[in-house]
Amino acid sequence: MIPSDDDVAVQPAFDELGRLSFAEHSLESFLQRVTALAAGVLPGEPVTSLTILGGKRPATVAASGDLAQRLDALQYRRGAGPCLTAASTGRTAEIVDTRSPSEWPEFAAEAAAAGCGSVLSFPLPVRESVAGALTVYARQFTVADRRTRELISRFADYAVVPISNMYLYESALERAEHLAAALDSRAVIDQAKGVLMERFKLTPDQAFQALTRVSMETNTKVRDIAERFVRTGELSGF
Template sequence: MSFADHSLESVLQKVTDLAARVLPGEPATSVTIVDGRRATTVAASHPLARQLDEVQYAQGSGPCVEAATTGVLVELLDTTTETRWAAFPRVAAQRDCRAVLSFPLPAQELVRGGLNVYARTSERLDERARQVAARFAAYAVVPVSNMYLYESAVGRAEHLRAALDSRAVIDQAKGILMERHKLSADQAFSALAEVSMTANTKVRDIATHLVQTGELRLT
């Protein structure tokens, strides 16, 4: 399977669609990602998988939530008799889901998640199914981890750009005050800081206002 030149969403969609075709039980499959305390379904082979994921997110528990947050394989063998996870097994049974296998994505520093398999027939999710699910989970974690690394790099770049922009406008404002009032650089910054504290406004915003209007105080 080649994942070159595909978006994150399209890659994960391929993973879930292929998993649904080759795993037993005519399953609906999905990929859950947990970012902080928020769980999200980033791909699903069938609306049923997304719906059952959302039930678990809403109640804060269930196989997919547990697997994604603990890194441990979670099995629900029979939705009609299962007593764990509050109302989820009953809801799953009502929607013709017979069993659930939630396989954690391989451990990564930046991301937690899981591949969820919702079987819709009585065919057992056996050891072979677990092995196949493990391989699909390994496929899924690579693009997800790359996405988080990319977003982290973009965030750092944006933060640096904002810091540089902020410094540039503050330096311009200091230059105006130094020229206008014959102040030193430190005195000019102190003047900006004093107005910032008085107005309860960021120094950058005070500086921007001065550069744009020639006035030291915000109006």
């Protein structure tokens, strides 16, 4: 099968997505590279953004230009728009012509005034806990163009794999850091308990209660109380 011109155009971007190393990128720089690649392979020199739903509010985790950031933020303030609809419903949302929109007329008017002619938000296929959308803000073409829609769809389908994997990688790192911190805290607390037990002939429970009492009285974490006691031999209030 002879590859189409579009296949030839987008394959380098797909190849680079496959080569992106999690260890060499922060989550922010990784996602920023994804939006830059999207803007680079789509026709008409668009600006693109990635919206992720999570926590208390949506967030633009990466954008290829200031216009995309501003138009995303406008939708967040209004609580409605293509990127929010695509991210929350899993369905493509679009404004074919911002001068004559069928939905979101107030947002469309502001987008048109900012120089955006059309908008297409394509949902990222759901992977694990990642729900979001890739949004294209176009100046020189309309989202009704079949070629553009197919390219965006292919890119989003391909990009969701490394995006989801990067989120999982970051989550695993965070869990590992929390576990390491918990183990460190437990070790120093056990050390402080041992000193208290030997010095004051306390049981393990009594030693821990002494640490927690000082913690509550001083509004200080038990770990910090234990670390200071091990270092200085002083336990204020005991």
